Amino acid sequence: MFQKKLVTLLFSISFFIGFTQSVLTDKATISVLTCGPGSELYTTFGHSAFRIHDPKTGFDKVYNYGTFDFNAPNFYLNFAKGKLTYQLSTTRFQYFLAEYRYENRWVKEQVLNLNENEVEQVFNFLENNAKPENKNYQYDFFFDNCSTKIEEVLKKALPNTITFNNNHITSHKTHRDLIADYTKNQKWGKFGIDLALGSVIDKEATKDEYKFLPDYIFKAFENATINTDTTKLPLIKNELTIIDKKPITKAPFSPSFTPLFIFSIISFIILFITYKNYKLKRRTKILDFLILFITGIVGVVVLLLWFATSHTATYKNLNFLWAFAPNLIVAFYIAKNKLKNWLTIYYKVITILLVITIIVWIFKIQVFNIAILPLIISLIIRYLYVIFIGKKMQNS
Numbered sequence: 001m002f003q004k005k006l007v008t009l010l011f012s013i014s015f016f017i018g019f020t021q022s023v024l025t026d027k028a029t030i031s032v033l034t035c036g037p038g039s040e041l042y043t044t045f046g047h048s049a050f051r052i053h054d055p056k057t058g059f060d061k062v063y064n065y066g067t068f069d070f071n072a073p074n075f076y077l078n079f080a081k082g083k084l085t086y087q088l089s090t091t092r093f094q095y096f097l098a099e100y101r102y103e104n105r106w107v108k109e110q111v112l113n114l115n116e117n118e119v120e121q122v123f124n125f126l127e128n129n130a131k132p133e134n135k136n137y138q139y140d141f142f143f144d145n146c147s148t149k150i151e152e153v154l155k156k157a158l159p160n161t162i163t164f165n166n167n168h169i170t171s172h173k174t175h176r177d178l179i180a181d182y183t184k185n186q187k188w189g190k191f192g193i194d195l196a197l198g199s200v201i202d203k204e205a206t207k208d209e210y211k212f213l214p215d216y217i218f219k220a221f222e223n224a225t226i227n228t229d230t231t232k233l234p235l236i237k238n239e240l241t242i243i244d245k246k247p248i249t250k251a252p253f254s255p256s257f258t259p260l261f262i263f264s265i266i267s268f269i270i271l272f273i274t275y276k277n278y279k280l281k282r283r284t285k286i287l288d289f290l291i292l293f294i295t296g297i298v299g300v301v302v303l304l305l306w307f308a309t310s311h312t313a314t315y316k317n318l319n320f321l322w323a324f325a326p327n328l329i330v331a332f333y334i335a336k337n338k339l340k341n342w343l344t345i346y347y348k349v350i351t352i353l354l355v356i357t358i359i360v361w362i363f364k365i366q367v368f369n370i371a372i373l374p375l376i377i378s379l380i381i382r383y384l385y386v387i388f389i390g391k392k393m394q395n396s
Helices: 002-020 075-081 093-102 116-129 148-157 175-182 187-196 208-212 214-222 259-280 285-307 327-334 341-362 372-395
Strands: 029-035 047-054 059-067 085-092 107-112 136-138 225-227 232-234 236-243
Touching (some): 029 214, 085 093, 107 214, 148 208, 148 214, 187 259, 187 285, 208 214, 214 236, 259 285, 259 372, 285 327, 285 372, 327 341
Antiparallel strands (some): 059 085, 085 136, 225 232
């Protein structure tokens, strides 16, 4: 009986020791993976992740803060409200790479200059963070995403150990400028971003705020140092390209129907009808209805994004100046034959708002998408004509 209890005790101790012993050896390394942009809008800005590799045991895992669950309850509603939950997921390195090879996106690796104890600390932090009760976090495109998490994790796992030097950033860009750098070939995506995001992203970004983009995290790590007992060492021990993007032999299809082209056509139609109305001394009621109705809907969406969601970047969106929400209601009054005096006054107000839009744009209080410039000009002319014809009808 005693022997049986002794064997059970020794087995339990050996099991406990084996369970608590780290899966990593002294050969383990931690790397930051930076992935290039893809062709879809959601991949335009690239991606960042951690890799922990132990060649001695074959352990090779990627820790990815850029994942979310489509099947989560109220996913699309939470996405619209700015309450999208992202999570830290893990996968084998070879599976992670397979996706980027398939999408023809480059992947670069920066092996961190960490000692065995520091590797262990970061590994334990990530493993704990990947537990079901810890893996979720509230995503924010500018301030809490897959890229910003990279620096945050190292600062928490290795406090007062790493110094990030941002003197490599010499430009003075706003968040909107930084987005524009990556959306040059995503005209409609850029238009949607400019329409949805407010003047808060037109302030100059601090050097730390550049790091919401993986490319800038990559550069930040190149210039970072790690503090030892005697000196400071470069944080990056080795840097290599794991996947190099293959040249595209056939140019991707790029539709010519850009926002600027479409809105220029719409503006031409508005101006042409206004000219014909002026010559015939009449007013095309359906045109005025459509203008107010559509701009009113856009204005309502802008205000909902501002006041009814938790998106930090949709605040103070001055697109409501040209897309004035009350237009949605007034549209049904403008469709009538007789223009009442208050409608003429209303058109004076929305014309002034259009002029204010241009002033706001000139002084870069908020930078609007270039596609709406011809629209604003045509709307000013149309609104002035409605004021003119309204006064003429009242005097007759």
